[in-house]
Amino acid sequence: MIYTVTLNPAVDYVVTLDTFTPGAVNRTKSEAVVFGGKGVNVSLMLKALKTESTALGFIAGFTGEVIRAGVEASGVRCDFIALESGISRINVKLHAGEETEINGSGPEIPPEKLEFFFAQLHALKETDTLVLSGSAPRSLPQDIYARIAQCAAEKRARLVVDASGALLTSTLPYHPFLVKPNREELSALFGEPADTDEAVLALAGKLQAQGAQNVLVSMAGDGALLRTAEGAVYRAPAAKGTVVNSVGAGDSMVGGFLAGYEKSGDFAEALALGTAAGGATAFSVGIAGFQKIMAIHESVRAGVQRIG
């Protein structure tokens, strides 16, 4: 079973405006509400690709209940822990020429609820995959990702991490099967530019030297690069289409990659499906559905190349 962990799920409020003027009253042109948080999005994409998963994490208040109901209605099994106070985040995604995001910090998670979460993880098995994605609410200890990663390692479950900064690096000693930074996150991790394929691959190699197995670097409209544990390098072109809302594209790439890898055990296939899934979501308001992904899958797949 694939388990996704979203310590900090969110309702994403996606608004478009012709122009955005700070300090003034701005009126929207369109608005939409979608359920988000990185692990939740991975589960939604896995479902779209007919791959089962269970969504874990913490929800709170009316927004938490909306997230649970929405995710369950999509057919994803949820085992969220409900908090007794606070609300799950409402993250604002502003589209006014460029994309601006305002992400909340999330509700307080009391120690007993955290203990309950670790008890859930205790049931992990060697055949399971644990996907650890997104930020952690401020109330959680700084080593939270390391502790979860250690738990997965003890159970010999496959670990996948999509997070930034110290949250990501703290998991590397536990040898995650896959990490998926985007180009900006990769550059920020090392304080070095990641503006060419060579630079990206060199930094991906540094992540491997610190313990990561396979490194998938998403590069938005420039596609993606994968450096495998064996040192093979694959490049995928970005899908062609009109961008509607690229929020969730990275999570969709992780979901697509895992669905592709589960089905084929082949990195090129996994990369192709991940890239198609990411593109299809960028061309949609929320997480893309099966038809939209399949419509671009073949052309992306034909463009995937082994370059090293």
Ligand SMILES: Nc1ncnc2c1ncn2[C@@H]1O[C@H](COP(=O)(O)OP(=O)(O)O)[C@@H](O)[C@H]1O
């Ligand atoms: N503008 C775009 N055109 C085509 N594909 C895109 C676009 N934006 C994202 N994607 C696809 O989704 C993947 C993940 O997007 P990216 O923006 O890099 O991730 P994140 O959301 O984590 O920042 C990319 O590698 C690409 O395959």
Ligand SMILES: O=P(O)(O)OC[C@H]1O[C@](O)(COP(=O)(O)O)[C@@H](O)[C@@H]1O
């Ligand atoms: O946990 P974080 O880092 O604040 O990110 C949460 C946000 O990320 C998203 O999951 C989208 O992530 P990506 O665009 O990286 O795929 C949103 O749905 C959510 O609002």
